[in-house]
Amino acid sequence: MMQAPQTIERRRRGLMLILSSPSGAGKTTLSRLLLEHMPHLQMSVSVTTRQRRPSEISGRDYHFIDRDEFDRYVANDDLLEHAEVYGNFYGTPKTPVMKALASGMDVLFDIDWQGTQQMMRKARPDLVTIFILPPSMAELERRLRTRAQDSADVVAKRMAKAHDDVSHWREYDYILVNDDIEASLVSVRAILTAERLKRERQTSLPDFVAALQAERPPSD
Numbered sequence: 001m002m003q004a005p006q007t008i009e010r011r012r013r014g015l016m017l018i019l020s021s022p023s024g025a026g027k028t029t030l031s032r033l034l035l036e037h038m039p040h041l042q043m044s045v046s047v048t049t050r051q052r053r054p055s056e057i058s059g060r061d062y063h064f065i066d067r068d069e070f071d072r073y074v075a076n077d078d079l080l081e082h083a084e085v086y087g088n089f090y091g092t093p094k095t096p097v098m099k100a101l102a103s104g105m106d107v108l109f110d111i112d113w114q115g116t117q118q119m120m121r122k123a124r125p126d127l128v129t130i131f132i133l134p135p136s137m138a139e140l141e142r143r144l145r146t147r148a149q150d151s152a153d154v155v156a157k158r159m160a161k162a163h164d165d166v167s168h169w170r171e172y173d174y175i176l177v178n179d180d181i182e183a184s185l186v187s188v189r190a191i192l193t194a195e196r197l198k199r200e201r202q203t204s205l206p207d208f209v210a211a212l213q214a215e216r217p218p219s220d
């Protein structure tokens, strides 16, 4: 006896949503808003050797570790990907991501283009990638300065790399110019909603459709 469609659990294959951009374009702001607004989405918290900024919370924004500990993560193959960015080391711990996906959550990543390339080689079908552009380079610099979390020297270093970062935009599925943050949030929510509905991610569909087809047509 075929189950009625409404009693079939609607399962979905978890996806990994990657946001990349030059520093200051708005990934962190957008990620926080997205996590507030989208259920079933969990942030991947990276490890980094960078110094904690005054506004950052260890364990929420990053796990701040020293170089020896970072090297141990790499040696133990505990990172899904890792890269050196602006002179610091960053990496994505494997275990929390695997656990989140196994429990039916989607995972959000704020990683650079190098990390994205590594993830593409490992898990392309499960990835959705978005590159965020600033409305202008002048606005990017203004955002980095007004964020007021980095020294002038660090801001200059990030601006100097911005052109190189931007040159990777073609490697991403979606491109967003982050002019108005609310409009950007609407766009990213729309992308995530649509990607969740992709046929191949809805793993229980064959059972659901078989049950639909097994239902008797209503008699008149």
Ligand SMILES: Nc1nc2c(ncn2[C@@H]2O[C@H](COP(=O)(O)OP(=O)(O)O)[C@@H](O)[C@H]2O)c(=O)[nH]1
Binding pocket: 019, 020, 021, 022, 023, 024, 027, 028, 046, 047, 050, 081, 082, 083, 085, 086, 090, 091, 092, 110, 111, 112, 113, 114, 115, 116
């Ligand atoms: N490959 C990789 N890049 C990361 C990771 N975590 C952060 N990043 C990137 O490192 C760069 C610098 O990040 P951060 O120091 O927080 O500066 P911010 O982007 O200006 O806030 C950004 O491009 C991040 O996307 C990671 O785990 N792996």
Ligand SMILES: Nc1ncnc2c1ncn2[C@@H]1O[C@H](COP(=O)(O)OP(=O)(O)O)[C@@H](O)[C@H]1O
Binding pocket: 021, 022, 023, 024, 025, 026, 027, 028, 029, 030, 143, 144, 146, 147, 178, 179, 180, 181, 182
């Ligand atoms: N659409 C936007 N308009 C104006 N300011 C923004 C916008 N998005 C982000 N910001 C501001 O720009 C600065 C950098 O944003 P942040 O999210 O930290 O960037 P990233 O994580 O990409 O380095 C922050 O001060 C943030 O409040």
